[in-house]
Amino acid sequence: MDDDSRYEAVRSRDERFDGVFYTAVRTTGIYCRPSCPAVTPKRAHVTFHPSAAAAQAAGYRACRRCRPDAVPGSAEWNVRADAVGRAMRMIADGVVDRDGVTGLASRLGYSPRQVQRQLTTELGAGPVALARAQRAHSARILLQSTALPITEIAFAAGFSSVRQFNDTIRQVYARTPTEVRGGRTTPPQDRAGVPLRLAHRGPYAAREIFDFLGRRAITGIEEMTGEPGARLYRRSLDLPHGSGIAEVGEHDGKGWLPARLMLTDLRDLTTAVQRLRRLFDLDADPYAVAERFAADPHLGPLAAARPGLRSPGAAQPHELAVRAVLGQQITVAGARTLGGTLVAAYGKPLPAPDGALTHVFPTADALAGAPLGELGMPGARRRTLRTLCAALADGTVTLDPGADRDATEAALLALPGIGPWTAGYLRMRALGDPDVFLPGDAGVRHGLAGIGATAADAEGWRPWRSYAVHHLWQVTPAARTGHRD
Structure with missing residues (x-):
């Protein structure tokens, strides 16, 4: 433009x-x-x-009417696989807040100066300014939705000092933290946790997304409550500073999904929000996807029938990797049962059960040396699972948001028992790649046959083939059950 x-x-x-x-x-x-x-x-x-960071650096403050800090992220960062795209995904995940610019640069394989130059050239702001803009948004949420003292909010949002917090809030919002809070010393709270509005762009096919997550919900770490149209998806999260419970409502609030986070440490707010955004694919561009599919005689009618269909990501990438291995060659229901057994045997209990949520998913370290006899899987599959977890634990395989997708797929395929379907499924969901096709997936084959298309037609669906896969999974009952080779 x-x-x-x-x-x-x-x-x-x-x-x-x-x-x-x-x-x-x-x-x-x-x-x-x-x-x-x-x-x-x-x-x-x-x-x-x-x-937003570039506008702030130029001396502008955020509009109080449209709240530009609360918009969905650009879908460009999901599509791009270069250093800038990877950096933006990692900054959103809180890497700069936790590890600084040096840590970000190390993960990218560049020097801090190179990262600063590339981001400033394309985004008008460096990694510190981009992270600072994100911290200001987190601080505003906490100021307006919790009764925490302002001093605690400063550090929970990731600021290194109260003075830095005060200066940033004044610059971004042209108000003091107390004024952002609305002059109240104790904002009203109807119950525990931080209420959120998770913004999305364009139409959102909530029913299909909640169906997808509900069919795969693992006992102990996930639950789906309520009736279709008003369901509530709940799950536990294992976060850098503690654990958390996340709730997301099915009701679309005209551009946002209602959510709530209960965290043991509020420093995890930014990371938890981004994990939910990836899980629900809230930064997608449904307009671009629809435009690409509209002219296709096979896929066009599917896209028109389900506007805003998303490609769900992962709340915890290592968890999805384990679940993908559990799901090899069996049904979604079978994989879900195995997942519940795994969580009960090796998951870490929450500080206190919350409804049906009792554990966080086992870590890769815990599973790398586990016998896994409780699962009743073939020995070769158990070995694959342990090998994968060992590779995740020692860094041989990296599923972080900013991981190099090609390198990660190659590292996965080098592991015994990991084939093209598993590697592709992880690339699509754990790494958030919007352009993955799974020709070996039984559900995809059923879907292709149902619309009279072939795998060769998928070349015309680039760069949104992951969304095409989800449309194909909706075509027939066999596709929806998710049988996989």
Whole structure:
């Protein structure tokens, strides 16, 4: 896009571009999302920025009306596999907050100076500024939704000092932390936890996503409550500083899903939010996917029938890797039963049970040397599971959000017992690659046959073949049950 086309998007309040770029108005000193409902500023008064951090660095403060810090992330970072795309996924996961720029650069295989230069060139801000903008958003959520003292919020949001916290909030929101809170010393809370609105772009096929997660929910770490249309997905999370319980509601609040996080350590807020965003694929661009599929005679009708169908990711990548091995050559229901047995035998108990949630999923370390006799699987499958967990534990295989997808797939395929289906499934879900096709999947084959297509047709579905897989899984009962080779 050039600036003129960006301005046209602002004039039409086009929500497709929320999170893709930000509009800054010189006369007011405010930056907005493109779909901001305020009066459209004159073209001469407007500049555009590729990130909220860039707008903040240029001296603009966030609009109080459209809350540009709360938009979905750009789908570009899911598509791109280069260093910038990988860096953005890792920054969103909190790597800079935990390990600093040096840690980020080390994971990317570049020097800190190279990472700074690449991000500044493309996004108008370096890794510190990008992480700082994210911390400000986390702080606003805590200020407006919890009764925590402001000092505790500062450190929970990832700031190194109260002074840095105060300065950042004033710069980003043009208000003090107390004013952001609304002048209340104890914000109202209907029950425990941090309430959230998880924003998404465009239509969202919530029923299909909740069906997908519900069919795979493992006893002890996941549960689905309520009736279709008003279901609540709940699961435990093993986080860098502690554990947590996440709840996400099926009801689409016109651009967002309602959620709540109960964390043992609030420093995990940013990481937990990003894990939910990946699990529910909330940063996808359904408009681009629909445009690609619309002209295809086979897939077009499927996409039109289910607008906003997402490709769910993973809340915990190592967990998905284990579940993928458990699911080799058996049904989804069978894999779910095995998963429940595994959790009961090797999972770490929560500090206190919460409903049906009793454990967090076992770590890769715990499973690498486990006998796994409780599972009743063939010996070769148990060996595969232990080998995979050992590779995850020692870093031979990395499933972090910013991992190199090609290198990770190659490392997976080098492990005994890991074939193209498992490696592709992990690339699609654990690594969030939107362009994975699974020709060996039985459900995909059933789906192709049901619409009169062949695997060769999938070449025309790039770069969104992961979404095509989910459409194919919806075609026939056999596809929906998820039989796999």
